[in-house]
Amino acid sequence: MSVTLKVEEREVRPRSLRKQLRHEGKALGVVYGYKVESTPISFDEKELVKVVREHGENVLVALQIGGKKVNTLINKLDMDIFTPTIKHVEFIAVKMDEETEVETDIVLVGEAAGAKLGGFLSQTLFKVTVAATPDKLPERIEVDVTELAIGDSITVADLPEEKDFRVVTEGDIQVAAVVESTLEAELEEIEEAEAEAQAADADTATDDSEQTSEEQAEENKEDKE
Structure with a gap:
């Protein structure tokens, strides 16, 4: 999957120029990598936002810049956390027959x-x-x-x-x-614990009953003697 994005080279200074570009609905970025020197760029912000929403950040982006096409991937996308706007994006130029x-x-x-x-x-x-x-x-x-x-x-x-x-x-x-489910698991643990406690009580009661019976039998034997 590949999409095309038209971009323009831009000047880094003055700062007022960057503010002006953003005011015009442009996003700022840079492209570098395979056979491409680091180049500051600007582009229509809405176009890239749409691309990312529809295809994610792994989409192959063909940048149209200065009359040529540069195949790139989004290396870093810096979005504003409060609004769906792009603060800055890094495109890395790639070689099409090499794995990345x-x-x-x-x-x-x-x-x-x-x-x-x-x-x-x-x-x-x-x-x-x-x-x-x-x-x-x-x-x-x-x-x-x-x-x-x-x-x-x-x-x-x-x-x-x-x-x-x-x-x-x-x-x-x-x-x-x-x-x-955590609740069901907790209830099962409680039920198992209660069952074990009841079984332990029953064993204790049985032991006590057997001991009492033995003691009573011994007393009866002594009385007869």
Whole structure:
């Protein structure tokens, strides 16, 4: 998947120029990497925001700059935490026939069978590192969890295999698991503890009863003698 983004070279100074560009709806960034010297750029902010929303940050971005095309990936995206605006972005120019490593999201799909029976689906890993050529990087990895019963789990090694990319993250790391509901587990523990206590009391009562019977029998024997 590739998208095209028109960008323009910009001057770094004065600071008032950067303010003016932002006021005009432009976002600021820089591109560097394969056969590209570090170049400050500006571009339509809304266009990149739309691209990231629809395709994620791993999308191949073909920058149209100075009459030429530069294939890039988003290396760093600095967003404002309060508004959906871009503060700054770094594009890294890439060689199309060389593998690169990026992090990609893990998305759980479906309702786990164990969750329908009162269990809780817990996801513990949300991203993995994958390696692929720039045009084959996945936007996300979807994992079907519908067959997971209570007590079942999925590790990185269980992620679906794809010919376009390979997962670099260690395979024994857990991704998700279906566990018993905390409340139900606590109630079961309480019930088990109560049952054990009752059993212990019953054993004690039996022992006491047997001891009392033996003592009474001994006393009766002595009386007869």
